[in-house]
Amino acid sequence: MTASIPDIQSVQPCGANTEALDRAEASCRARGASLTAIRREVLELLYRSPTGVKAYDLLARIKEARPGASPPTVYRALDFLIEQGLAHKIGRMNLFVACRHASHQIPSLFLVCPKCSGVTELQEQSVMSALSTSLAEAGHRLESPEVEISALCPKCVSVQ
Amino acid sequence: MTASIPDIQSVQPCGANTEALDRAEASCRARGASLTAIRREVLELLYRSPTGVKAYDLLARIKEARPGASPPTVYRALDFLIEQGLAHKIGRMNLFVACRHASHQIPSLFLVCPKCSGVTELQEQSVMSALSTSLAEAGHRLESPEVEISALCPKCVSVQ
DNA sequence: AATGCAATGTTATAACATTGCATTTGTGCC
DNA sequence: GGCACAAATGCAATGTTATAACATTGCATT
Numbered sequence: 001m002t003a004s005i006p007d008i009q010s011v012q013p014c015g016a017n018t019e020a021l022d023r024a025e026a027s028c029r030a031r032g033a034s035l036t037a038i039r040r041e042v043l044e045l046l047y048r049s050p051t052g053v054k055a056y057d058l059l060a061r062i063k064e065a066r067p068g069a070s071p072p073t074v075y076r077a078l079d080f081l082i083e084q085g086l087a088h089k090i091g092r093m094n095l096f097v098a099c100r101h102a103s104h105q106i107p108s109l110f111l112v113c114p115k116c117s118g119v120t121e122l123q124e125q126s127v128m129s130a131l132s133t134s135l136a137e138a139g140h141r142l143e144s145p146e147v148e149i150s151a152l153c154p155k156c157v158s159v160q
Numbered sequence: 161m162t163a164s165i166p167d168i169q170s171v172q173p174c175g176a177n178t179e180a181l182d183r184a185e186a187s188c189r190a191r192g193a194s195l196t197a198i199r200r201e202v203l204e205l206l207y208r209s210p211t212g213v214k215a216y217d218l219l220a221r222i223k224e225a226r227p228g229a230s231p232p233t234v235y236r237a238l239d240f241l242i243e244q245g246l247a248h249k250i251g252r253m254n255l256f257v258a259c260r261h262a263s264h265q266i267p268s269l270f271l272v273c274p275k276c277s278g279v280t281e282l283q284e285q286s287v288m289s290a291l292s293t294s295l296a297e298a299g300h301r302l303e304s305p306e307v308e309i310s311a312l313c314p315k316c317v318s319v320q
Numbered sequence: 321a322a323t324g325c326a327a328t329g330t331t332a333t334a335a336c337a338t339t340g341c342a343t344t345t346g347t348g349c350c
Numbered sequence: 351g352g353c354a355c356a357a358a359t360g361c362a363a364t365g366t367t368a369t370a371a372c373a374t375t376g377c378a379t380t
Binding site: 321322323324325326327328329330331332333334335336337338339340341342343344345346347348349350 | 351352353354355356357358359360361362363364365366367368369370371372373374375376377378379380
């Protein structure tokens with residue numbers, strides 16, 4: 001079988017993400033939560049996957065270091081990271097992405113490319129505030145800080 | 161285990177949806193596609209499910225009339241309906257809903273309530289133009305004039 | 321009849337996610 | 351240190367959602 005695991009970039013020359021990881025750890029601690037080893041490893045994998053990762057691909061990676069890892073291992077870590085605002089789930093693709101923006105109080109737009117399934121996080125104050133205002137006026141409310149929108153990515157736009 | 165099948169209302173006094181189904185059939189025909197019996201039955205079930213349906217609940221219903229039905233039976237019908245713009249999948253919920261609006265030339269927002277799955281159309285020039293501008297600047301492009309957003313509806317906001 | 325083609329039937333399996341319970345680990349307290 | 355408690359993890363099984371792969375049917379055309 002030897003299915004290759006797609007999409008996650010190989011190990012960096014060195015801890016390119018260490019800073020971000022350390023920040024994440026600090027922000028967890030500040031909230032009384034702890035970024036344990038497993039969670040940190042999952043977050044690191046997310047950081048290396050700019051376009052999102054599937055849970056079972058994460059699992060395969062995690063298993064390299066922890067042969068005993070099972071689906072709950074990964075899903076629990078993901079749940080934690082999402083709770084902490086450090087990651088997002090892209091519903092329609094069952095894809096997980098790290099949040100690229102510091103404190104995640106502001107909702108972000110996620111552009112999901114219907115062609116290549118790549119995910120781009122776009123933080124646009126103007127759009128989001130216009131959106132929030134309109135929703136509020138209509139009596140609606142965003143349910144999650146992740147607003148997914150289907151939009152062709154630059155690559156797929158140009159290929160077309 | 162006799163799981164009860166939730167959510168789909170019982171047969172109407174009479175063909176309350178016949179009109180809509182006939183319109184759907186006509187619009188398929190106009191595009192050279194055909195709304196076959198199975199597809200029509202699935203669409204009818206969707207029409208009766210204002211809050212959206214899960215694929216396997218649909219399957220259970222379809223099986224009442226067609227004992228041989230299997231997952232592909234339903235998924236193929238759903239794929240077809242989505243292709244034809246007659247239905248949508250709500251990503252995060254794995255829920256399918258009938259499309260309640262005619263086809264649109266002007267982009268508009270569709271608010272899908274994650275609680276009750278109700279769909280509201282919101283036409284907000286300002287939001288849409290802000291969105292289009294931001295996307296264009298980032299090199300992306302909307303793939304369809306219907307932009308679906310997950311947001312709690314007024315009812316569910318107040319119940320919470 | 322032979323062919324072509326779209327739809328459907330049939331079986332199996334892939335892909336995604338959760339439950340339940342046992343065990344270990346971390347932390348505050350004596 | 352040793353204890354109690356909560357949090358986190360290990361692990362097996364299962365549940366849920368979706369597709370692959372291939373066979374068959376039915377109908378229109380030649």
